[in-house]
Amino acid sequence: MQPEYLPFPALLCSVLSISRQHYEVTLDPGRALLSWRKLRPRSVKGRTRAGICLTRVLHRARGLAKSFSRQITSGSVTVPLTEIVSVEEAEIDGKYCNSMKWQHMCKPHAFTVRYIKRMKKHRWRCGEVTFWCSEEQMCCHWLQALNDALNQQTHRPKHLLVYINPYGGCKKGKQIYEKKVAPLFSAAGIAADVVVTEYANHARDNLYDVNLEKYDGIVCVGGDGMFSEVLHGLIGRVQKDSHIDHNNPSACLSRCSIRIGIVPAGSTDCVCYATVGINDPVTSALHIILGDCQPLDVCSIHHKKNFLKYSVSLLGYGFYGDVLKGSENNRWLGPARYDFSGFKTFLTHHWYEGTVSFQPAKWVIGSPRDNKPCTSGCHVCRQSSKQLQELQKEQNCRFEHSEEEWTTIKGKFMAINAVSLSCACPRSPKGLSPAAHLADGSADLILVRKCSRLNFLRHLIRHTSKKDQFEFPFVEVYRVKNFQFTPKHFEEYDTESTDIGNVSKKNFAQICTDHPSCVCSHVNSSWNCDGETLDQTAIEMRVHCRLIHLFARGIEDAPLTDDSNPSKILPME
Numbered sequence: 001m002q003p004e005y006l007p008f009p010a011l012l013c014s015v016l017s018i019s020r021q022h023y024e025v026t027l028d029p030g031r032a033l034l035s036w037r038k039l040r041p042r043s044v045k046g047r048t049r050a051g052i053c054l055t056r057v058l059h060r061a062r063g064l065a066k067s068f069s070r071q072i073t074s075g076s077v078t079v080p081l082t083e084i085v086s087v088e089e090a091e092i093d094g095k096y097c098n099s100m101k102w103q104h105m106c107k108p109h110a111f112t113v114r115y116i117k118r119m120k121k122h123r124w125r126c127g128e129v130t131f132w133c134s135e136e137q138m139c140c141h142w143l144q145a146l147n148d149a150l151n152q153q154t155h156r157p158k159h160l161l162v163y164i165n166p167y168g169g170c171k172k173g174k175q176i177y178e179k180k181v182a183p184l185f186s187a188a189g190i191a192a193d194v195v196v197t198e199y200a201n202h203a204r205d206n207l208y209d210v211n212l213e214k215y216d217g218i219v220c221v222g223g224d225g226m227f228s229e230v231l232h233g234l235i236g237r238v239q240k241d242s243h244i245d246h247n248n249p250s251a252c253l254s255r256c257s258i259r260i261g262i263v264p265a266g267s268t269d270c271v272c273y274a275t276v277g278i279n280d281p282v283t284s285a286l287h288i289i290l291g292d293c294q295p296l297d298v299c300s301i302h303h304k305k306n307f308l309k310y311s312v313s314l315l316g317y318g319f320y321g322d323v324l325k326g327s328e329n330n331r332w333l334g335p336a337r338y339d340f341s342g343f344k345t346f347l348t349h350h351w352y353e354g355t356v357s358f359q360p361a362k363w364v365i366g367s368p369r370d371n372k373p374c375t376s377g378c379h380v381c382r383q384s385s386k387q388l389q390e391l392q393k394e395q396n397c398r399f400e401h402s403e404e405e406w407t408t409i410k411g412k413f414m415a416i417n418a419v420s421l422s423c424a425c426p427r428s429p430k431g432l433s434p435a436a437h438l439a440d441g442s443a444d445l446i447l448v449r450k451c452s453r454l455n456f457l458r459h460l461i462r463h464t465s466k467k468d469q470f471e472f473p474f475v476e477v478y479r480v481k482n483f484q485f486t487p488k489h490f491e492e493y494d495t496e497s498t499d500i501g502n503v504s505k506k507n508f509a510q511i512c513t514d515h516p517s518c519v520c521s522h523v524n525s526s527w528n529c530d531g532e533t534l535d536q537t538a539i540e541m542r543v544h545c546r547l548i549h550l551f552a553r554g555i556e557d558a559p560l561t562d563d564s565n566p567s568k569i570l571p572m573e
């Protein structure tokens, strides 16, 4: 019977063997840690057989660690229980037994623990250690205790719905899932229903019909386009179930409680990179298994009273809109199509006229130039969203546009970008707005005014360096809760049209190119909304704070510099 004063399940400590070496292995449920450290070799006489049980139940961790301190060497591995991927009885074949010289034991018993190993640049790998016990009973005891600890982590998914785009990126989505992800899911006891998409928007449509209650999460295997499909399917489904009209730009959207996991297999994988820190399928799979949860802001985009799209990364007009348009004709080039189109777009050097109006996000405690990036467990996100929540309670969730003042800027722009996350990717590790936050209820609106080619190049180069990319006089950045854009040609010639892109082009192109001072060959650009082109150019965008949740934890603060470093090493008392 356990004494009443113990607040946690009993601590378990045994001498077990790893590769014929004796280790003191401790499971401390109170501090949620599993640790093992090598024992000093003893004299032949004094050497105990592996597995002599030292189980000490009912001891506090501190007291116990002290009692062993004289017998052990330094160097220990400590794994938080939240970072254990799986625990299972080890399969011991005869060959291994012989090579390990365990013949003296009539029946060796062992269990294997898989855990998170942090590598360079936010990459995670699955470490594995097999502990050998002398008795079956001890092995069972350890298995039971570890599995109990894992079962207490109820936030871990048990059943997932997986959508694979077989044509995304280098067309390796299916292979990546089968070889790298599925084995980890099955080791962690996760059941997965897999749908290999057969056409564009298959996943989105499927999400409207599927029984979501069966699942603890949805996983998409593909790029940003595939994630966007799943995002639209899920948000659309939740609004439909809650009878919310998404065509109403002022509607208060229902949050999606089911989490989305992204296994990167696309050309850019920007959302994955900006929320995990790397676009690596194994790392993403491990975040899913651990049941990580990262809230994410989502922007809704409307044209008049019509819903167009949701965006979580880049909503870009001008340069990035043109790069996307140009890249669509060259899909056969694969991911290189963006470089090719980017180079071409840079040379053409188009600028576009229009009016941008926005309302600042007054509740946020950060600013786009404060050099404080969003990190795991971000204080800025937590505090800002709390303040927003209080504000919304006061306003009863109304977002009337006339309530607060709007700032209006008219001008000629090379690019208008709104980002609700940093948009970091391997080519631009800091992203378009390095201090943008994942879940503070705001977006960073970046206006790049008409400038020389050289200046624009200097601005673009800043995306790949550590210097402040907003310090040029032709670049402005604002942290906003919403914004509207009206292209000049729409304002003057076609304010009532619904299909503004086409009609105003038709009406205005002639006038524009006939004019002697015209230097712009394009009347309007198009919007690049998370890698997809919008047909409309006059839009309004609004940020919805924490509308969805991802299987991610944001970017961890201190990446390891040494690839060989094992798990998280925690100081032992």
Ligand SMILES: Nc1ncnc2c1ncn2[C@@H]1O[C@H](COP(=O)(O)OP(=O)(O)OP(=O)(O)O)[C@@H](O)[C@H]1O
Pocket: 164, 165, 166, 167, 168, 169, 170, 196, 197, 198, 199, 200, 201, 202, 221, 222, 223, 224, 225, 226, 227, 229, 265, 266, 267, 268, 269, 270, 531
């Ligand atoms: N079976 C399919 N056939 C054709 N298109 C598909 C299919 N499944 C999904 N799609 C569409 O393919 C588009 C691109 O997919 P995805 O994002 O996975 O790859 P990508 O475009 O190479 O990567 P990125 O979006 O990161 O640049 C998505 O918009 C998605 O809707």
